[in-house]
Amino acid sequence: MMKKILLYGLVCCLLLSAFGGVRACAEESGDAPEQLYARSAVLLDADSGRVLFGKEEKEIRPMASTTKIMTCILALENRQEDQIVTASANAAGQPKVRLGVKDQEQFYLRDLLYSLMLESHNDSAVVIAEGIAGTVEEFAGLMNQKAKELGCNDTHFVTPNGLDASDEGGVHSTTARDLAVIMRYCIAQSPCREEFLEITRTKSYQFANVDGSRNFSCNNHNAFLDMMEGALSGKTGFTADAGYCYVGALTRDNRTFIVALLACGWPNNKGYKWTDTRKLMEYGIANYEYRDVWEDVELPKVKVDGGIEEAAPYESRIRIPVCVKEKEEIPVLLRGDEACEVQTEVEETLSAPVKEGEVAGRIRYLLDGEEIASYDVVTEKGVEERDLGWAILWILKLASL
Incomplete structure (x- = not known):
């Protein structure tokens, strides 16, 4: 009889423990995300620009090819209609990942924007920069000017492709907060936002150089577009100094969230950025709703x-x-x-x-x-x-x- 009582008590304790654990998890479901892989991360409300969650979001770090969102939006805002650009020896000499442009080869600038954003080609970035501003250095000046206009005071651009670099102004770098603000501009505030979204959401794109002697094909490597309902746009990045980086946007029920991640693992942890992105997006979707905060205030005479x-x-x-x-x-x-x-x-x-x-x-x-x-x-x-x-x-x- 005593054994039965002890056994019954043990079963009850186990059941209470199990259900208590479930309840505790439910109570904690609204808590801010924990155990992110990224060293710097931010969840931003795209409508207001408010930071909803941050982890070392103001820490300055290299940002790799997420740089290219700024390159793309500046090119869209400053290009001429049907502009043709010519590849320089500097562009042709850029390291992988690359389209493989040749010195003096000509392209329509708009075609290279797909090469830039879908395949993240480093040589295309330089051709675009030189076509818009004359030199990489002049284009970097435009990038830094735009960053300041957006209030991104902890961002410094040196290259249009995001390769690790530095100049007299400092290291090519940003913060998770600044990177999210730049993405907000690209998808919601720029006069060229619709073109930016069209390019970055394209699954594949084919084009030729101006004389038609060579054909090229680009495929979108932003896996987030197929990962969550409402995915809008995004850009991956990786360098030895930056690690894996990502910035992406999602819209759901009239809410638009932006996630930016810096230093989100190194090889062989390429998937960390997708885990963190999903976790932050799901946190925003589950916990943030629009409310009307207007109050009728009684005013004295x-x-x-x-x-x-x-x-x-x-x-x-x-x-x-x-x-x-x-x-x-x-x-x-x-x-x-x-x-x-x-x-x-x-x-x-x-x-x-x-x-x-x-x-x-x-x-x-x-x-x-x-x-x-x-x-x-x-x-x-x-x-x-x-x-x-x-x-x-x-x-x-x-x-x-």
Whole structure:
């Protein structure tokens, strides 16, 4: 009998332990991703540019061929229609991976963009850079200028293909955060975003050089495009210094997420970047939803000094109502435990004269201390000034009674 009791107790303990473990896992499913292979990683909301998750996301590291997203978007924005480019000896001498261009061979620049993004050819990158800016150095200057415009102050470009290099400005490098911001520009903000998406989503592409003497075929090596529903774009990269790198974007239910990974393993760990990308994308999909954070805030009436109130002509300090000039929805991508802070800033006193619709303050919506929206608070009515002319008219009015 005692043995049966002990056995029953042991079974109960095992069952409680098992179900308790399941419950613990369920409770932790909303936690931030752990045990990523990448040394630097970021999950970015493409709509707002907000970092939803980061791991050493501001650490400066080499970025290998993920560089080519900047090369591609700059070429799209600066090329001439049907532009023809000529390969130089410098381009023809680039190391693998390469298209195999020959010195003085001519191509249509648009064709080389598929070579650049689908096969990641290093020689095509140089032909494109020299065709746009004259030299690799001048093109790198354009890349760095664009990075600064996007607020990527921890990024430095030396080459258009991402090969390990350095110059007087430093090492060819970026951060996971900056790389995600550049991808955001490419897919959502650039005037050439649709062309960028078209190129980077193409499965295969065939073309010839200008004189038709040689034909080429390119196949897309971005496995992420077939990995998850809603995959938009992406670019892989690898060098000895950078390790495996990746930047990619996904859209699902009107939400667009960007993942950037730097130093995500070295040979023979080529698949680490796909594991990390999926983990971060699934975290974003499972935990972030759009919510309308607009609030109808009760606003106090504002005092007006030296104003005229016909109903109370002897009162020199009156109060007038104020309201928000424009009301609208404020959709924000939020995790379940996140909320926006609403700050109301309204003037206590205004001096007459006051016009109807005059700004008397602001309502600010803050998320993690950053302003995400703000609205003017304006007066609902105007107030004339109690001046000498009004006093004389009032005296005359009283005298006529």
